[in-house]
Amino acid sequence: MARAAKKTADRKTADRKTAAPKAKPSDNRDRIVDALMDLAAEQDFGDITLSMIAERAGLSLADFRDCFPSKGAVLAAFNRRIDRVVLDGATADMADETTKERLFDVLMRRFDALAPYKAAVESIAAWARREPLAAAQLNRIVVNSMRFMLEAAGVDTEGPVGALKLQGLALAWARLVNVWLADEDPGMAATMAELDRTLRRGDMLVARAEDVDRLTSPLRSLARGVFSVGLRFVGDRRARRQEATEASANDA
Template sequence: MNEDAQTIDPDPEAGAVRNTPRDPREAIVEALLELAGERDWDDISISDVATRANLDLATFRDYFPSKGAVLAAFSRKIDKMVLAAPDAALEGEPAKERLFDVLMRRFDALSPYKLGVEGVYDWTRRDPIAAAAVNRLTVNSMRFMLEAAGLPSEGGVGALKLQGLALAWARLLPVWFRDDDPGLARTMAALDRELKRGETLVARAEDVGRLTAPLLALTRSLFERRGRPSRDRARDSAEL
């Protein structure tokens, strides 16, 4: 993953070589993940990232205000990689199988950055504020993973799915870090267990939602009725 900020391509007209700049944004993201695999997060400065990306600080500032913003860009990059590679063959499969496939594609997309992701994970284990910030990024990513699997992510049950999936993902990462099998057998087994557990919890939440829906509707109706007389009285007073 250690690359220069420029690549050398042949110039077909001059028979020489010319410098083709890398995208600075991409170079910064790659540099941060590289460094996160080599050092503690708190020991990585913005200057370190810029130097590794072969950029100056002014260019870094043009693209990102902080390391956290770079991490958010990395998360979006992985999201887009997963979303750009849908499997049409799974369209008729059960929901759990579709989500299983999406999340395994996410592990595949993360594979070149495994050491860096582990470095970020270790940082969140030491820093509760970091853990909360990364959890927000993960929840946002899981929204798109659910949508990619054709699963709803809105409403109260949707919020439960998102946070539950984010927590499950956090439990899966240590398994993936230690899984040296090219087929990721341990990771797949752990993911299957997490999704089965999640299915059970979501089913219970949906049952509770169905049971409480009439009560919520009645409560709203009572509040609306209590509000009407006061509005009617105010209108009558105004007419007098």
């Protein structure tokens, strides 16, 4: 806790590095992603069409189709771009930090990477709040990203508890993004405070889930064993019935 508090204080008081400028597009896919985010910063995300994105990217609709099947796929590509920036920023000095501190660093780096696109993210978030199907699609994209964020922090995401961590962090991230969007402080004090509270709550929930998983693991093993025996029993009965039917047919 002391180290986390110090890191938070250091981050508040230190001059924040200027967000890296957007990379010059290297191919059509990058141009399309940039075009979508530029348009999202200017207007309602739900009003953006594929033709508008292609035109802004300086490409034909056919070129767009060669790169992406939908607007949602472009959004997923943008998310992967942010993932790459965050993962590239991982450093060896995180090794001696606690899991909570590492995840705090990883998610704050994600906010840093998103900073140049804040207006676009606000448009996307508003779209997801209005459209349940859009929210579900966005959730799938975020879950995939959170898998790598947790992995970068050294958090296991396998098994039932891992699935709980992934979905829990994805939902928490949606709330954190709303805090970040409203946070006008260049040091992101409100965002960091909410992230710290979220991770502390998450630690407690995960600990409880892991306890439940350990307690129920023997029961699951027993259930699988009983189910397996049951399947073999049913299979044997069917085989004997089939043999009896064939024997009766031969006698006839």
